[in-house]
Amino acid sequence: MRRAPGWLKAYCGGIYTFLYLPMGVMMAFSFNSAHRNVAWAGFTFRWYVKLFHDAQWAQALGTSLELAVSAAVISAALGLLASYAMARHSDFRGKRAYASLLNVPMMMPEVILGVGLLTFFVRAHLRLSFWTLVVSHVVFCLPYATGTIRARLMSLKQSSFEEAAMDLGATEWQAFKRVTFPLAWPAIFSGAVLAFTVSFEDFVTTFFVAGIGTVTMPIKIYSMMKFGITPEVNALATLLLLLTAAGLLAHYLLAGER
């Protein structure tokens, strides 16, 4: 393989610096003991400790976790059913239309999804609550969960384990329960983790359909950002970033198992 010329290496290094520098600065200053300024005044965990003693913050974290778990479980369950038909059944009528329908949430700008759902819930006389939020998050989580699961079911199709099970007398349902499902489980879990991550860090859709009573972590960050840079927001945003990174890492490690 050809070696990259020096200037190209430097260029790529520059791009990565551009992408990571601001976030790195933010993370570093979340450990800064100075109150107002970005001048470095010594290392501290104070802002994190302060966050963990703040009841409002703990509640926002709890809401975000509950929301993301609910959205992830629902989208993985629905996604598994749909992926099975998409990956395993021979071409049926409407398959292509369905595949394009599943792409719509990924293409649609989130602001449209937000105002659309807000209008929909208000016109349907549904009170905005935690559950309207779950319903909304499932919409944009579905493509991610389905994509991951479908890829695994496609690759399992090539293996002959199910055929072997059925040759030994298992019915399709038994083969699914005992063979396909356990083998697809890492991908199902990995799809759910991706959906969890997407839901956990979502701001735009949540912003429109959260109503007054429901405060998620990104909503909390947004309302704190309105008051400018504070060390607490640095810490909160750093935590959100680290949780996202952890979720993605888990997703890739699990999905990489195939």
Next chain:
Amino acid sequence: MARSEGDVAALGPTESLSRREPGPFDRLLSSVLRGERTWASHLLVAPTSAWLVVFLLAPILLILIMSFTARGPYGMLLWRFTTANYVRALTPAYLPILLRSLGYAGATTALCLLLGYPFAYALSFYFEERRGMLIILLMLPFWTSCLVAIYSWIIVLGREGLVNELLVHRFGLLSAPIQFLNRPATVIGGLVYFYLPFMVLPLYGSLEKVPHSYIEAAKDLGANPFQTFWRVTWPLSLPGVYAGSILTFIPCVGDFLTAEFLGGPRTYLLGNLIQNQFQMAQDWPFGSAMAMILVALLAGGLLLYQRLERQGVEAGRV
């Protein structure tokens, strides 16, 4: 199958696969899984499609209908057909926002392409041994919350941000802080920062598929590096260029957080206008008309993409 050992272990003892006559429940589920009949496939796909039809397509249809209604007193709706909301979007009060959105999104897309293409090129043709790591490093910013991305720029560029702190207090180069925020260039810079991975990933996807043998062949036939790029690599990467451009342009037009925090009313985009109509001004019909303009842009972009791709296929570039 590299991990066949573990996979076999997951099967469990073979004798536990029951040989007795399957019950009616088992037979029903099996016939659904077998999917010989269309209804079985539809049954499995139904929950997901119903969810998307009810909570995605119906809401969009609803705002389409609402965009042709009028606003009554107290933000109520008057159900009579009118195109006034669309006409209003083209009045001197709102047209500049629309044009600015297109301009900013266009500039962002062009900059992302300019910055991202050499980067995606390097990722697909060099760095073979570290490629996996480099791609993962690109995925993290791709998935980062836009809120965190914007916030981190405020820390760097804000009035009391890092750059001003260094220039004014640490090194004493300036007597007063530079105003970075609330400038068009900063808003576009923020958009480029957030959407760059959306451009690079599709570019990488299509550049990676360019067969190295084509490039070797062009060289053997006497093409210089520029000719090789312009006649071989660039045409083959066009699907990625189109896809990346749509994935950058459309969300930029609808973005409202970047302009809200890094800019101000002078840099507001269509997304800010939509958000404002729904949350502050309570003029939902007008907000809906603005939202439908964005949907129309998306639809137009997708149609253009399909057309360009088909032309590419017909021209034999695949």
